[in-house]
Amino acid sequence: MRFRSARRIGVNKPTARTEVFSVASYVGGESQLAGFEKPVKLSSNEGAFGPPPSALQAITHASASMHRYPDGSSRKLREAIGKKFGLNPEWIVCGNGSDEILTLLIQSYGGPGTELIMSEHGFSIYEISGKLAGCTVLKAPEKNLTTDVDAILALVSPATRMVFIANPNNPTGTVLAQDEVERLRAELPESVLLVLDAAYAEYVERTDYDPGVKLAGSTENTVMTRTFSKIFGMGGARLGWGYAAPAIVDVLNRVRPPFPVNHFAAVAGIAALEEPGWLEMSRTHNSAERRRLSERLTQSGLRVIPSEANFILVDFTTTERASAADAHLRNHGIIVRQVKSYGMPHCLRITIGTTAECNIVAEHLAVFCNG
């Protein structure tokens, strides 16, 4: 039989599109450490307090209706988000994590022959999804580990379709001030979609910061994305959203899966938004512990990049020293994030955890530096 011999000589195998092989799979923060039943996990910026209690309750209540399909448009969730943040629910699209919104935007507005611009140490999903969609991904150099608007503008060509900025950025933790974001929008061609990824928006205390509400709400070419994975402590539920003008929302609604948000994530999200004092409590804790941990690491002789998010990037000067520090922490049951894939093998990213977790990591790094 023809196909049998073909199989034997190894031809006619299914072949994926060439773009698929241009990317490495996304590698998340590790969670297991041999020899430690409960390691201190400071590798994925998951929020210091776990999920809000009301979110857990909501999931318990919803479990009996598991046989029902969820609402594909997440209407109640969009209304709750709109109420919490003062936004029109019609301008909101919910997704299976904000990663899904980012990917759907790239699939819709990118594609072969188009260019996508991100900054040098920008969030890796833009590059992975961009290349998969066939886009050419261009990286603009940064200044002081911060997005440089002029460097981005210098890369713009007639093929440019999208610009992605994580603000605050992961893994650097740095923020682009609102006047610079506005200057970028004003100087980019109107046909270029600007995506402001504000996964850490709720942690920022700087007064010259806007997560993207202003621009996404007043232009037809800017999107803001947000997530429940960080300050709301719901990364495992996969819940994120985008906010943009109706024409962009219409595009996202056409390309999204029929049921992007499962019922449990939706009810948990609504409950989390209504949990009294959650954002304030989390932000206050984060700012205080971030300052304290930064000071202690600085006292140990390390360079800490000033961060507005719930993590800090720590510069160990050399790759060898960063790797040795990582190994030292692992030997004591602490997992932080290597950022080699972001082009910074001499740094480690450390999530702001509970006060006890911050103390442990500070103590072990002090021993590493002085011992």
Ligand SMILES: *Cc1c(COP(=O)(O)O)cnc(C)c1O
């Ligand atoms: C964590 C993170 C996301 C992903 O969020 P999900 O909603 O969990 O998909 C997006 N952007 C940045 C910059 C992040 O750090």
